[in-house]
Amino acid sequence: MKTILPLLMLLAMTSSASVALAQSATAQGEAAPSGGVDHREAMWRVGMGYRGSFVTNAGYNPFSRDDYFSQFSSEATRALWGGAIGGLHVSFATGIAWDYGESSASARGDAASLSMHRLTVPLEGRMHFGSWGYAFVRLAPGVAYQRAKVEDASSPSPLFKERWLFASDASAGYAWLVWPREQPSETKARLWLQSDVGYGLVAAEHLSLAPDLPSSDPRRVAGVDLGTLAMQGAFFRVMAAASF
Amino acid sequence: MNSSRLGFFGVAAACALSAGGCAGRSPYWDQPIDASGTPYALARGVVVVDDADHRAVVLTGATDQGLSRQALSIGHHFASAASSPDGSTLFVLSAGDWPRQSQSDELPSLTVIAVDGGFHATETRYTMSEPLANLAIDSQGKYVVAYQGSGSTASFAQNPNEVVIFDLTRPASLSPGSTANPPNPVARTIRSFGGSPQRLTFSPTLNLPANAAAAGVTATPRRLLAIETQLDVTLLDLDHAFDVPTPRPEITVRLTSGANAQTVSPAGLVIDSNPDDGRIALRTQNDSNVYTLQLLPSAAGSPNDFNPSINLTDVGGIPSDIAFVRTDQGLRVAALVPTTSAAVLVEPDTSATTKVALPSAYSNLSLVTNVVAGPTSNTDVALLWNTGSGVASGVALWALGVTVGQPYRSIEVLQISDAIRDVSDVPSPNDRLKILQTMNGGDFFVLDLVQRTAAPLHTTSAASLAVAPDGQRLWAFADGGTDLASIDLATLNPIPLTTNLPISAVFDVARPGGRALIAVHARGALGATVFDALNPDTATSRWIPALLLEGP
Numbered sequence: 001m002k003t004i005l006p007l008l009m010l011l012a013m014t015s016s017a018s019v020a021l022a023q024s025a026t027a028q029g030e031a032a033p034s035g036g037v038d039h040r041e042a043m044w045r046v047g048m049g050y051r052g053s054f055v056t057n058a059g060y061n062p063f064s065r066d067d068y069f070s071q072f073s074s075e076a077t078r079a080l081w082g083g084a085i086g087g088l089h090v091s092f093a094t095g096i097a098w099d100y101g102e103s104s105a106s107a108r109g110d111a112a113s114l115s116m117h118r119l120t121v122p123l124e125g126r127m128h129f130g131s132w133g134y135a136f137v138r139l140a141p142g143v144a145y146q147r148a149k150v151e152d153a154s155s156p157s158p159l160f161k162e163r164w165l166f167a168s169d170a171s172a173g174y175a176w177l178v179w180p181r182e183q184p185s186e187t188k189a190r191l192w193l194q195s196d197v198g199y200g201l202v203a204a205e206h207l208s209l210a211p212d213l214p215s216s217d218p219r220r221v222a223g224v225d226l227g228t229l230a231m232q233g234a235f236f237r238v239m240a241a242a243s244f
Numbered sequence: 245m246n247s248s249r250l251g252f253f254g255v256a257a258a259c260a261l262s263a264g265g266c267a268g269r270s271p272y273w274d275q276p277i278d279a280s281g282t283p284y285a286l287a288r289g290v291v292v293v294d295d296a297d298h299r300a301v302v303l304t305g306a307t308d309q310g311l312s313r314q315a316l317s318i319g320h321h322f323a324s325a326a327s328s329p330d331g332s333t334l335f336v337l338s339a340g341d342w343p344r345q346s347q348s349d350e351l352p353s354l355t356v357i358a359v360d361g362g363f364h365a366t367e368t369r370y371t372m373s374e375p376l377a378n379l380a381i382d383s384q385g386k387y388v389v390a391y392q393g394s395g396s397t398a399s400f401a402q403n404p405n406e407v408v409i410f411d412l413t414r415p416a417s418l419s420p421g422s423t424a425n426p427p428n429p430v431a432r433t434i435r436s437f438g439g440s441p442q443r444l445t446f447s448p449t450l451n452l453p454a455n456a457a458a459a460g461v462t463a464t465p466r467r468l469l470a471i472e473t474q475l476d477v478t479l480l481d482l483d484h485a486f487d488v489p490t491p492r493p494e495i496t497v498r499l500t501s502g503a504n505a506q507t508v509s510p511a512g513l514v515i516d517s518n519p520d521d522g523r524i525a526l527r528t529q530n531d532s533n534v535y536t537l538q539l540l541p542s543a544a545g546s547p548n549d550f551n552p553s554i555n556l557t558d559v560g561g562i563p564s565d566i567a568f569v570r571t572d573q574g575l576r577v578a579a580l581v582p583t584t585s586a587a588v589l590v591e592p593d594t595s596a597t598t599k600v601a602l603p604s605a606y607s608n609l610s611l612v613t614n615v616v617a618g619p620t621s622n623t624d625v626a627l628l629w630n631t632g633s634g635v636a637s638g639v640a641l642w643a644l645g646v647t648v649g650q651p652y653r654s655i656e657v658l659q660i661s662d663a664i665r666d667v668s669d670v671p672s673p674n675d676r677l678k679i680l681q682t683m684n685g686g687d688f689f690v691l692d693l694v695q696r697t698a699a700p701l702h703t704t705s706a707a708s709l710a711v712a713p714d715g716q717r718l719w720a721f722a723d724g725g726t727d728l729a730s731i732d733l734a735t736l737n738p739i740p741l742t743t744n745l746p747i748s749a750v751f752d753v754a755r756p757g758g759r760a761l762i763a764v765h766a767r768g769a770l771g772a773t774v775f776d777a778l779n780p781d782t783a784t785s786r787w788i789p790a791l792l793l794e795g796p
Contacts, residue, residue: 058270058795059795061269061270061272061273062273064269065269065274066268066269067268067269105273106273106274106276107273107793108272108273108274108275108276108277108296108769108792108793109276109277109769110768110769110790110793150790150793152768152769152771152789152790152793153767153768153769154279154745154765154767154768154769154770154771154789154790154791155768155771155789155790156744156787156789159789159790207795211789218783219744219787220309220784220785220786220787221786221787221788221789222310222311222786222787222788222789224789224790224793224794225794225795226793226794226795227794227795228795
């Protein structure tokens with residue numbers, strides 16, 4: 001929880017920050033909002049979707065049959081700055097993102113499962129194309145809470161290990177404005193579809209799994225060494241989002 | 245570009261971005277663990293065969309009741325395994341990928357696993373041309389022989405008379421080899437008159453032929469392999485089995501005459517330990533004769549320089565056990581004949597017999613001369629007991645120094661209140677002791693051959709016993725239960741212990757700085773509870789789960 005607090009504070013600061021977006025950001029060939037803010041650029045945005053990761057690290061093998069990790073993905077961002085650079089409308093947004101996924105497989109006949117929460121702060125640079133949406137690049141440092149569990153009949157209780165780890169994503173993608181695409185100066189809800197691809201990184205962890213026994217248990221029980229797990233690899237994400 | 249191509253390129257791009265590429269899941273994780281196989285004991289560890297993953301996992305003791313794991317590759321499709329008598333080596337026989345369908349499929353093989361004084365395990369692999377199911381181990385550590393015996397392999401057509409001989413002192417060498425580098429192993433198909441190898445016995449070093457000086461020839465030391473089939477006995481000169489280009493042929497001793505349909509099946513043979521005697525004695529399953537062979541010089545031109553001279557001696561009933569013994573009248577073959585409650589001493593040259601009445605129908609015999617009479621004694625002392633009859637006949641010590649003059653005084657009986665199921669030896673320094681397991685399973689006796697005492701011990705349920713290789717203690721455990729006890733063989737004081745999971749086997753092994761008792765639990769990915777064998781205490785034991793589950 002101590003690790004989450006700074007992130008929540010950052011989100012609160014984001015929401016109260018004054019937005020200094022360009023007042024007349026328009027896409028080429030489109031009418032500029034007359035004296036108003038283009039809410040296709042200066043916006044709050046929340047989204048949720050699906051993230052698929054290709055994890056080829058050998059440490060992931062006990063928990064998956066196909067080197068693939070499915071996750072639910074969500075985020076909330078706020079554009080903090082916008083302007084024109086070299087004739088291009090750009091903006092910078094940040095916020096908070098949460099991904100959650102779990103995978104399970106039979107590891108030599110034992111039930112093995114892995115779950116992971118990933119909490120990151122997306123730092124996103126956007127290049128806007130008016131009603132067509134925007135392209136973005138994103139760097140998202142954060143933390144991951146990883147929990148591995150194996151159930152074996154020779155153990156007094158399931159063998160498990162859980163740990164907070166450093167995590168980070170780097171990706172690029174495109175957000176397409178679905179509806180409504182006009183009246184950019186009006187403050188109204190807008191629907192987006194977006195997709196990005198990139199590379200996700202979670203710090204390597206040595207999987208020394210141990211039985212989950214109470215501290216008062218007098219038995220001396222050894223653990224199991226499943227090697228090193230590094231949940232890293234290419235990923236893609238598709239998401240639906242709403243902006244305000 | 246259709247959607248499947250798009251998907252392919254998508255995955256390919258993702259793999260390219262992923263460190264290490266798309267390696268896929270290791271097949272190791274898809275192989276379920278079969279924990280029901282019995283582990284194999286070595287002096288410095290326990291070996292668990294993980295056939296699904298084509299490996300053997302060597303478990304060695306560590307400090308604070310820990311276990312170290314070393315995984316070694318073995319051949320595909322495990323067939324059988326056996327430890328060397330000194331516990332230094334495990335021999336693992338594999339059938340390979342048979343029949344082979346590609347160049348990458350493995351040939352049948354023998355993997356030799358050794359654990360050195362530093363508790364480091366190593367492996368050596370020898371390949372064979374045909375899969376075989378059983379192993380015979382040379383107690384002197386030089387040879388191993390693979391044979392089919394009563395086992396079966398996946399081979400469609402099998403040659404049950406083939407034996408494959410491995411010389412463990414030389415590296416593997418492909419056939420046909422050369423004089424300087426003979427092939428290793430060599431495959432031999434023994435001559436058969438209808439039988440196939442059932443039991444194999446390695447001889448001690450013998451100076452052959454016997455009586456060489458009288459015949460004007462020179463005796464040379466060599467080892468023999470005696471092969472019992474269902475019908476006959478074959479003698480194979482191991483020192484000349486690897487000769488290039490032509491090894492010496494085996495000698496077949498036919499026991500069944502072609503005169504009638506009755507067959508005579510060998511039931512066990514013994515070889516005289518005197519290297520100059522060159523004698524072998526044999527008993528059969530269905531014949532009251534004891535067969536004695538002496539390996540005398542052969543006729544000139546014979547491919548072997550010895551030839552067996554055969555004597556048959558009727559002992560009045562089917563013998564249940566035989567041994568070469570030294571009596572006050574010289575070398576004899578002692579044969580126990582339970583149907584007449586007697587032992588018969590056979591003079592091997594003349595077939596003269598001396599019948600010694602026994603107080604009970606003893607069926608088993610073991611020489612205990614070194615313990616009871618001392619190594620300098622010129623005559624033997626034998627321990628007699630009876631198993632399987634269900635009769636409480638105790639054990640008897642048979643002093644062979646007074647067999648001819650007053651044979652009735654040569655037997656000393658120690659009564660045991662229950663029928664004996666099994667007799668276990670205790671290694672030095674407590675080799676004066678024998679462990680007698682009784683038929684009811686819950687009682688056993690510690691027999692002291694010097695004191696002539698039989699101390700009873702009792703367990704509340706049927707117990708399995710394991711004698712520590714250092715001869716200091718006995719372990720008793722309820723097979724499939726959680727009760728375990730260590731019994732100090734000096735004081736016979738039991739120390740009760742317990743485990744959390746049912747015990748399937750226990751192993752007392754050396755570890756750095758002491759000894760460990762590994763109690764194996766055959767469930768899940770195989771578990772174990774490790775005790776300090778020299779100071780056992782449940783409170784200091786360590787439970788180690790999922791021994792076969794680790795990162796490859």
